[in-house]
Amino acid sequence: xxxxxxxxxxxxxxxxxxxxxxxxxxxxxxxxxxxxxxxxxxxxxxxxxxxxxxxxxxxxxxxxxxxxxxxxxxxxxxxxxxxxxxxxxxxxxxxxxxxxxxxxxxxxxxxxxxxxxxxxxxxxxxxxxxxxxxxxxxxxxxxxxxxxxxxxxxxxxx
Amino acid sequence: xxxxxxxxxxxxxxxxxxxxxxxxxxxxxxxxxxxxxxxxxxxxxxxxxxxxxxxxxxxxxxxxxxxxxxxxxxxxxxxxxxxxxxxxxxxxxxxxxxxxxxxxxxxxxxxxxxxxxxxxxxxxxxxxxxxxxxxxxxxxxxxxxxxxxxxxxxxxxxxxxxxxxxxxxxxxxxxxxxxxxxxxxxxxxxxxxxxxxxxxxxxxxxxxxxxxxxxxxxxxxxxxxxxxxxxxxxxxxxxxxxxxxxxxxxxxxxxxxxxxxxxxxxxxxxxxxxxxxxxxxxxxxxxxxxxxxxxxxxxxxxxxxxxxxxxxxxxxxxxxxxxxxxxxxxxxxxxxxxxxxxxxxxxxxxxxxxxxxxxxxxxxxxxxxxxxxxxxxxxxxxxxxxxxxxxxxxxxxxxxxxxxxxxxxxxxxxxxxxxxxxxxxxxxxxxxxxxxxxxxxxxxxxxxxxxxxxxxxxxxxxxxxxxxxxxxxxxxxxxxxxxxxxxxxxxxxxxxxxxxx
Numbered sequence: 222x223x224x225x226x227x228x229x230x231x232x233x234x235x236x237x238x239x240x241x242x243x244x245x246x247x248x249x250x251x252x253x254x255x256x257x258x259x260x261x262x263x264x265x266x267x268x269x270x271x272x273x274x275x276x277x278x279x280x281x282x283x284x285x286x287x288x289x290x291x292x293x294x295x296x297x298x299x300x301x302x303x304x305x306x307x308x309x310x311x312x313x314x315x316x317x318x319x320x321x322x323x324x325x326x327x328x329x330x331x332x333x334x335x336x337x338x339x340x341x342x343x344x345x346x347x348x349x350x351x352x353x354x355x356x357x358x359x360x361x362x363x364x365x366x367x368x369x370x371x372x373x374x375x376x377x378x379x
Numbered sequence: 380x381x382x383x384x385x386x387x388x389x390x391x392x393x394x395x396x397x398x399x400x401x402x403x404x405x406x407x408x409x410x411x412x413x414x415x416x417x418x419x420x421x422x423x424x425x426x427x428x429x430x431x432x433x434x435x436x437x438x439x440x441x442x443x444x445x446x447x448x449x450x451x452x453x454x455x456x457x458x459x460x461x462x463x464x465x466x467x468x469x470x471x472x473x474x475x476x477x478x479x480x481x482x483x484x485x486x487x488x489x490x491x492x493x494x495x496x497x498x499x500x501x502x503x504x505x506x507x508x509x510x511x512x513x514x515x516x517x518x519x520x521x522x523x524x525x526x527x528x529x530x531x532x533x534x535x536x537x538x539x540x541x542x543x544x545x546x547x548x549x550x551x552x553x554x555x556x557x558x559x560x561x562x563x564x565x566x567x568x569x570x571x572x573x574x575x576x577x578x579x580x581x582x583x584x585x586x587x588x589x590x591x592x593x594x595x596x597x598x599x600x601x602x603x604x605x606x607x608x609x610x611x612x613x614x615x616x617x618x619x620x621x622x623x624x625x626x627x628x629x630x631x632x633x634x635x636x637x638x639x640x641x642x643x644x645x646x647x648x649x650x651x652x653x654x655x656x657x658x659x660x661x662x663x664x665x666x667x668x669x670x671x672x673x674x675x676x677x678x679x680x681x682x683x684x685x686x687x688x689x690x691x692x693x694x695x696x697x698x699x700x701x702x703x704x705x706x707x708x709x710x711x712x713x714x715x716x717x718x719x720x721x722x723x724x725x726x727x728x729x730x731x732x733x734x735x736x737x738x739x740x741x742x743x744x745x746x747x748x749x750x751x752x753x754x755x756x757x758x759x760x761x762x763x764x765x766x767x768x769x770x771x772x773x774x775x776x777x778x779x780x781x782x783x784x785x786x787x788x789x790x791x792x793x794x795x796x797x798x799x800x801x802x803x804x805x806x807x808x809x810x811x812x813x814x815x816x817x818x819x820x821x822x823x824x825x826x827x828x829x830x831x832x833x834x835x836x837x838x839x840x841x842x843x844x845x846x847x848x849x850x851x852x853x854x855x856x857x858x859x860x861x862x863x864x865x866x867x868x869x870x871x872x873x874x875x876x877x878x879x880x
Contacts, residue, residue, distance in 0.1 A: 231805060231806045232806055245570075246553065246568060249568050249570055254565060258563065258832075259562070259563070259831060260832065261828060263562070264567070266552075266556060266827075270549055277545060278546070300600065301602050302600060302602070303598065303599055303600075306599065306601055307599035310594055310769060311595060314773045314794060317777075318787065318791065321787065322790075322791075335773075336774065339766075339769065339770040339773075340766045340769075343769060350766050353767065354766075369778060375429075375778065376785050378777075
């Protein structure tokens with residue numbers, strides 16, 4: 222089997238991020254008042270959890286680096302991954318939520334536009350998908366609002 | 380007597396209809412690769428807020444049963460397990476379908492699923508009441524050590540490395556900590572944000588981890604194309620009596636394995652089917668035929684993964700510990716409906732718990748009928764274009780997260796945890812321990828603090844109280860065994876020194 226020097230960068234990045242998160246938790250835990258009726262109080266659990274996270278993150282990070290030579294070669298996927306489309310599924314929903322959060326659009330309008338836009342982007346503006354989503358989008362936007370508020374008595378962002 | 384009343388209840392029109400809708404929806408979603416029972420259940424929970432709690436639980440349980448079985452369709456015809464639990468079915472189901480016998484492969488799987496479900500249903504009814512009675516003896520230390528054992532167990536058995544499993548479980552614990560601590564009313568880890576005062580609610584976290592991360596992954600893999608095997612006209616799925624008779628021992632053995640693995644806290648159906656498949660192969664007269672379209676492989680995998688669903692309900696009902704990540708959603712839904720699973724459930728909500736157990740058996744029978752009559756049609760539509768599905772699923776996420784508290788903050792939590800889930804998944808951190816850790820964090824901390832109050836700050840009861848000591852020792856043994864196994868696996872992986880130079 223040929224040598225493989227692949228370094229698992231994601232493991233190392235995640236380990237470092239987790240150490241950062243645990244440090245933030247330790248700092249925030251300092252503000253929690255001391256226990257007043259039980260031996261450990263509210264700060265103990267977050268503190269010891271943060272210590273454990275730091276310990277495990279160090280072990281994972283160091284081990285990933287040391288064992289990088291032993292990693293099996295990357296298996297071929299048989300399809301081309303689409304990181305840009307994956308980014309759209311984070312960015313477009315975030316804009317959709319932001320629109321309603323800032324009260325720029327009601328649920329009906331925002332949902333109709335969101336479904337049409339994201340379906341179009343994910344299909345790379347395939348005509349058939351655009352036509353079908355132009356029908357589906359208002360059904361979910363306007364019909365969905367009616368069904369959820371009038372039948373299921375749920376609150377929706379206005 | 381209670382069982383008969385429950386039977387009468389689940390056979391009445393509304394509960395029966397909800398179980399039917401749950402099972403049918405579960406089969407459909409379970410058959411679509413990339414979606415799953417967990418996603419469907421998490422999206423459905425908010426729709427149940429206005430429902431009667433028993434009907435809501437029956438609907439969600441039906442979805443669970445349906446989705447485990449629905450995975451069989453895509454595993455057999457597309458070589459893509461609709462749900463992770465159907466992974467082992469692809470090894471023999473797809474080759475058999477390729478050999479021109481897709482109907483036989485599905486019929487074996489459907490029959491085995493039915494028996495697996497029924498056998499675990501019998502275990503559920505037989506074991507849950509006495510175990511619940513036994514759990515009355517549990518005090519804070521017993522609960523704390525049991526949760527500890529569950530976390531170690533799920534972290535060590537989850538796919539991937541033990542360290543990553545443990546880290547995932549601990550991150551789940553951490554995610555449950557911000558906000559108001561119920562033990563003493565202290566606010567903590569809010570980082571100065573007012574919205575963090577209520578912490579991260581259960582439903583948005585589940586939607587983020589189970590659903591949002593999956594739809595981002597689906598978009599990333601949108602080019603993944605599958606070529607399905609079509610079933611011939613007139614090819615039946617109804618299992619033949621001779622086949623059932625021939626595989627009876629395998630079915631019973633695999634169902635018992637599935638139920639037992641399900642009872643162990645925190646372990647999912649995929650492990651059940653792996654263990655049952657491995658044992659079936661070991662004891663088979665024709666082990667070399669496994670993986671080439673062998674009847675025994677399909678039967679073992681399918682009876683075990685369906686039996687797991689029933690087994691996993693046992694710890695959920697009796698001690699309030701989810702038997703699998705999907706059961707964490709059922710647990711969350713019960714809590715949202717003011718039903719607290721645990722030893723007192725038989726006393727406080729006896730009608731609900733008996734309906735759940737009898738309903739589970741009925742759900743398996745409905746699953747069998749739906750699969751026999753509709754699997755052929757479901758198989759035609761499982762390859763839905765993701766461009767339609769992804770936006771619609773997100774709209775349901777938004778509705779689910781917002782409806783529980785009317786806060787847009789919770790919708791942002793869905794997106795945030797979706798990204799967390801995606802990165803963890805890409806780095807091969809199992810997500811099951813995260814969810815279980817999140818769900819059990821509250822119990823773990825509250826019980827530890829109560830225990831320490833009673834013992835005046837001493838941890839000794841962990842080893843001096845017999846039941847707690849058993850759980851502590853079990854946790855240590857699982858941990859030590861997992862470390863040993865991982866060390867052995869790594870040693871075997873090392874290439875010869877000469878190749879390293």
